[in-house]
Amino acid sequence: MTKIIRIELYKIFKKWRTYIGFLAIAVLVPVIQIAMLIEGEKSLNFMTRNLQQSFIFVGNLLNGYLITYLILGSLYIHIPFLIALVAGDLLAGEATSGTYRILITRPISRFNLVTSKFIAGLLYTYSLIFWLALISLGLGILIFGTGELIVLKSSQIIIFAKSDVFWRFLFAFAFASLSMSVVTALAFLFSSLVENAIGPIVSTMAVIIVFIVISAIEINIFQTIKPYLFTTYMSSWRLFFDDSINYPEIVKSCLILAGHVILFFGAAAIIFKRKDILS
């Protein structure tokens, strides 16, 4: 199985589209960082203007941690597209290129094959999140240095001590990896249904956008169904940046997201196993 995963990874990383995600992050993150370097202090002053009526701020709040926190905030809207780009192609790409039949003539079970492809897809997802963490945290700290992290919530302002931040980011990025695994699994499921990669990519993004929009509109019926949408739990990485961490809520979110990964992958495996491959 390891060998098949390695082959699948080779196939993934041989395609140029795989590097779009890495390239996009390598461009987007420094652009945000440069913008913050120029305008960040002004924005921070604006956000904390009420506090500054009563307090003098001494020290550096505009630091690599704050920039990383802001970048992470945009994760679950933009990064899914970069993931779907690869995950949506995992099975449908074989159909498009006409290699499905030759692929399943190899002496491995269809389940092992589909599992290997899925694991390779997950590894791509994790490497993308790792790249995001490396660029945002690494470059952010290099440009802005470290310091206390100010987190502005609508009803609370929390300032975390410098020594109390890094571990929160590690867990937040680990959680983000799980969130993005759901996107991978969903794109993989759509990929098992069709024979063209465009469909799964667009469908995955459509589902995510629709769910996010439904969650954002404050109409009772939408708020009732909100707990049943997986996108609701994708932003639970923010819970690691609460004053007292709500671990039961984090565990609940993790279980729901992991459940979705299993559900989507399970469905994809069943579909692939029963698939009548004619091309």
Add this chain to the structure above:
Amino acid sequence: MKRVTLFIFLLAFYTFSQSKDPNIILNNVKEKFNRINDYEVNVRIKVDVDFLKAPESEAKIYFKQPDKIHFESENFALLPKEGINFSPMALLKDNYTALYDKEDTVNGVKTSVVKVIPLNDKSNIILTTLWVDQARNYIMKVESTTKINGTFTIEFNYDKPVDDYPLPSSTIFTFSIDRTNIPRGMYGNMDEEKENDKKVSRKRTTGRVYVYYSNYKVNEGIPDSIFEKKND
């Protein structure tokens, strides 16, 4: 006309009936403080505001007469804007009218209460009340009403005297503050906070900042260049 006469009579009666001269009380306080040319001190700051969670922070404060002040901190520190410079010069630098009010006790110390009304229209302070320990000429408590930020109080504690200089070992700064209305754009999605938000009242709230002073170095000479640096 009758009203004006009555007002003048009452004012004259009030002024002449004052058992203590507020200007002498304040001049004694200023004189005592003027024995300090400069000082540097380490401070530990604890912020207690219900919507603001911040770790305890440490900083160094440099002060030089008449009103130069500079802060340094290795980490981020929130310092109370009004209370950190407790020099009476900061409070009494412009023209003012002082009125003796009464005697009162602050933390077991007998004090004279003096009300100070700034005469400068541009002053943010409308009225300041000072509780002065006349035995030592120390300010024990200050209460100021401002035009914009409501009323704030500073209580001084002189547990560890520094060679009879009027330098506190701790201060408690009490103030009222608006719950911050935070623009959401920069921080992205805050959906998960909206429900909590509804439960929180938008009224002003009272906050406290505790400042603990240690390692005073008084009149050892601080170069002016220190005060030219940006607070960091």
